[in-house]
Amino acid sequence: MNINDSPIRTVNVTRYVTPLREGGSLPAIAEADDDFLYVLKFRGAGQGPKALIAELIGGLVARALGLKLPEIVFACLDSAFGRTEADEEIQDLLKASVGLNLALHYLEGSITFDPAVYTINGALASQIVWLDCLLTNVDRTARNTNMLMWGRELWLIDHGASLYFHHTWHNWKEHAARPFVQVKDHVLLPQADQIESADIAGRAILTEERIRHIVAQVPDEWLLADTLEAGDANARREVYIQFLLLRVASSAIFVKEAQHARETLI
Known part of the structure; x- marks a missing residue:
């Protein structure tokens, strides 16, 4: 089997759109510099980077088996991002997630x-x-x-x-x-x-x-x-x-x- 899959793209988060309040992880819909919307999983939430590792490995294994899942990307969060966020809980989450996060392409209408x-x-x-x-x-x-x-x-x-x-x-x-x-x-x-x-x-x-x-x-x-x-x-x-x-x-x-x-x- 050819394992030379396309490399995982890296995008820069440009806009926090809305939280998806599911459990304690607080993923969010966010826009990136490629103008696409993503479901952003934060390194500063819940189980931290270990949840992102599981998300990445699990998603890539699923893809290798031929199952469908949204495109996975690395999502960079700048230290200046979210300073104007009014919700203190979300602002703390953004501050704790500066750097490399994980995101999945948002399947609008799903x-x-x-x-x-x-x-x-x-x-x-x-x-x-x-x-x-x-x-x-x-x-x-x-x-x-x-x-x-x-x-x-x-x-x-x-x-x-x-x-x-x-x-x-x-x-x-x-x-x-x-x-x-x-x-x-x-x-x-x-x-x-x-x-x-x-x-x-x-x-x-x-x-x-x-x-x-x-x-x-x-x-x-x-x-x-x-x-x-x-x-x-x-x-x-x-x-x-x-x-x-x-x-x-x-x-x-x-x-x-x-x-x-x-x-x-x-």
């Missing part, structure tokens, strides 16, 4: 995926369930699907809750080989009747070369943002690589868990 309205075919549902089991993404439930319908197609958003092992770094090898028990709450699990096929395809795509290419795109400054943790950027990057490699190699464990969880639903 609507939140509603499982009561839309039916997703088994192959696509299985791909997404497999992806989320791989990434240990706990945030694709009926309550919060993190999927959009746009142009009559399903688009994935928000992988910031993935790879939760990196919030402690301890026992990451054990985490990599564990079943993903939270799959029982996955919104697409009832439709995911081809998980074994998704597993075969996913393992073929996510080679070591592909995984290294994906993780190499994580900025050093995000990897080293937490001063409470020792280590260098390359060492931390290698942990993500090895976690994903072991996760792929151990996929039979989470596939079995997903199949068992599905059997209890149907």
Whole structure:
């Protein structure tokens, strides 16, 4: 597989349009110097740069599997940006997010995926369930699907809750080989009747070369943002690589868990 994907673009944020008050992360719609609108994820919010790392790796893995998601860009926030913002909470967030952030192209006119309205075919549902089991993404439930319908197609958003092992770094090898028990709450699990096929395809795509290419795109400054943790950027990057490699190699464990969880639903 050709891994020479187009490089991730970098844009400069020029205008804060409106907050998207979802949970505690306070993403926002913002305009950049390319005149496009983006959903901006701030490094100074919630789980900080680790959420951006999960967002970036998760999004690039999803794209490698052929799933649809908005364009991901790096978004630079100048120190002068937001000084005139009247909302103190937002102003503090902007001040804490000076530098490199992450943004996804804003899909204007998109609507939140509603499982009561839309039916997703088994192959696509299985791909997404497999992806989320791989990434240990706990945030694709009926309550919060993190999927959009746009142009009559399903688009994935928000992988910031993935790879939760990196919030402690301890026992990451054990985490990599564990079943993903939270799959029982996955919104697409009832439709995911081809998980074994998704597993075969996913393992073929996510080679070591592909995984290294994906993780190499994580900025050093995000990897080293937490001063409470020792280590260098390359060492931390290698942990993500090895976690994903072991996760792929151990996929039979989470596939079995997903199949068992599905059997209890149907």
